[in-house]
Amino acid sequence: MTGLAVKNLSFSYETSGPVFEDLSLDIPGGSIAAVSGPNGSGKTTLSRIISGVLSAKEGSSVSFEGREGFRPAAVFQDLNAQLLYENTREELEFFLKYSDGSPSGTPESLAEIYGFTDLLGKKSQHLSNGEKQRYIISVSSAFSGDRILVMDEPTAFLDAEAVAGLEKLLLRIKKEGYSVLIFGHVFKGLESAIDDFYRIEKGKLQKGGAPLPRAGLRFGKRKRGDLFLKTADLGFISGGTEILKGVNLNLYSGRIKALCGGNGCGKTTLAKFLAGIKEGHSGEIFLKDEKAGTGALRRSSFIILANPFNQLLHPTVRDNIKDLGMEPEILKKRLEELKLWEKLEIPVSRLSYGEMQKLLILCAVSKKTPLIIVDEPLLSLDPESERSVFEILDAYAAGGGSVLLISHREELVRGFCDEIYDLENGNEEDLGN
Template sequence: MTCLVEMSNISKSFGGSKAVDGVSLKLMPGTVHALMGENGAGKSTLMKILAGVHQPDSGEIFREGRKAGFETPREALEAGISTVFQELSLLANLTIAENMFLGREPVTAFGTVDRARMRRETRKALAALGLELNPDILVSELSIAERQFVEIAHGIKADASVFILDEPTAALNAADVEVMNAQIRRLRDEGKAIVYISHRMDEIFGICDTVTVLKDGKLVATRPLSGMTPDSLIALMVGRELQDLFPARGKASTETVLDLEDFRIDPGSTPLSLHVNKGEIVALAGLEGQGQQQLLRSLAGLYPASTGTASIKGKTLPLPAPKASGIRQLQARKVGFVPEDRKEEGLFLGLSIAHNIAVGLSSVHGELSIAHDYRKAIAETMASMNIKASGPSAPVGTLSGGNQQKVLLGRYLAAGLDLLLIEEPTRGVDIGAKAEIYKLLRSFADEGGAVLVLSRETIELIGLCDRIYVVHGKAIVAELPAETATEHQILNAALSA
């Protein structure tokens, strides 16, 4: 069987730092090849070399046995290598169709842009992914999941033989992931080679055949996944087992921080009650789209809760929370809301780390209070959270996903809050950064804070939390101690409802 792509002894340095050090990789037809490693391991650099974004300092690339080299991404695409990077590259002020054909617009016999053909082919490419979006919609009007699908449709439309998918499902729900996986399997069955970069173990073992692990820019191993387990794969990546990623559980107080009574997410939903105590991390688990996110966001004014009572440390929180000032209302009660989409809703990507953290420090003071010097607090936050950057003035947009997430959490941890409401605490971050975030959240709880968290990764909720509320149909259907809970129990509770 002819190897579609072989990268032989590839090395690449930036300044004095070696990002990729003598790495070799073979991509065979009809396979899905997982590429794994912590942030900074060299995965993205290696793939950007294959995609023509970077040029290697040394080493060779072979395309179906012939030596090749790609000076630009266009050259790589023309050679049949299509890439969907984690950082979405769509232009928000253009339509879906204009993005799909950007730089290669078809023309009519009269020399004008053939917009009818663009719409027709865009609609066909989207339909292959089960999407019925209007090709004339501006990308700025799409959800993050829809944008991700448009990116992938663009790659599939290129009819390449090698596809590089960098965190393709990070923003997708369970149903969308299944649509995505069906497309990946279709490409595999057509004899394509797919490089799949993800931090989600269930996806890696569910869709991939082979795994290559990188660490500190070097090749650790390439192995068939059939002979591996999540524990053995994590051990290859970070040198410790899955259970070692989670810190020991603390001892919760009997003092209630958050209390919801007869709370209805929607007028027709069943009333629910829950509480989160000081020193406790509590999970909202269940199947995708059952009301976990609406429940959390209703406290911040981002979703209009119907009825019920919410109190923070004994003081009633007016409901429904106002959309324009719900976040401020929470901040005044020493509550932080950490959204799932850190780039669109959480961080100011063009501003520095210092500015992003200072936003949280400033929020605990009145609007007319005297300005404070936060340099010491910012430096201490960066050190305690192990934020890897050149300094506090580094733009947040230049950081890795894991470091961006730590900056977002650091904004609230530095502010001395009592309660954190968190969506997807480790979305799109590597195993090593996950372990650091788990430790930070547990330290926050051990110091008297309280956390209410939701996540699509059930194993994360079991390992991190103290108690788990299972949500189904916008109601709580079960409460389980996390220490003895299993994925089967949680799924059974959600389905039985």
């Protein structure tokens, strides 16, 4: 069955060399392909070309069922940019009324079919990143103008239950004749739905086997310092829904703690309270046994949110690092380790999601705040970058800093962290690494 066909694709950005040269790819209807590759290899660029956001060079061809100008459904990593209405029900009603080729039914029936009844009617601002991603994937599948779906890191924010739901959805739309192209680093839980695996590197696309499963990195045990921050019965209610209840969390100098839990349990909300960028909680937050307001918390922490697009404030990589205060030799070494040294003049808007994360990690450790909070640090990193980032954070903790890593991928942070706090049940485990 004819599906997506990419022929002789070439593309270059104005300020750099070619990203692709004569790249070709065929995905028949009723099949799913996955594309992996290092950070900055062009995965997101390719997804945007196929989705019609970017235009390839003359002579390149991107077609679906033998015709160009098709209408793919696309799911990108900037989730907030893909939510058009404040309320999920209102958004569905709009799509049902105005989208060409809309499915028949009601918001309720679509939510039932695509598995997001629990999100129907919720305000977008109240959705967690995982819930946003699950909703956007479902709606994109339902309202695809043509039977083609392109997704960039679709499991980045999903917990195990949501990944299982995505796998079920993919198997269903594959039977309906969809061509699906998934870009990412991790495909765990989706293997049974994927037909072909590709790897893109240095502008070339090669077909191969599935990426090897990642083993969690293991680091030595760290010495626990003084108690730096603690919460006492922290709670939060939003829109009549209890998001946090009775959270008692301790963070120590020289230690790295993982904050885990399923989608929607309040991990990011708690992180924002700890960083002093959100107000309205009940209970107390203490810094070294003194009650702390938002100002003191902001001065004591650096938070890297799961969506890094709005945290890099200057145009280029060089502009963002010029005031870090690091010794030039050390700065160059870190940039080389993170594969950013050769991208100093590149606009940050052209960095991959993983490259943005790495740049923010470098900015965070240079500020030398007592606490660094990283929301989903692994979601867009290739294995080599993952190790480099962990080594930088390990050195920061060894120097007396405290790190809080927020992740739904507990299996990958277990070997790196000293403790895990499960936000859903309040249990804390000393890992003794």
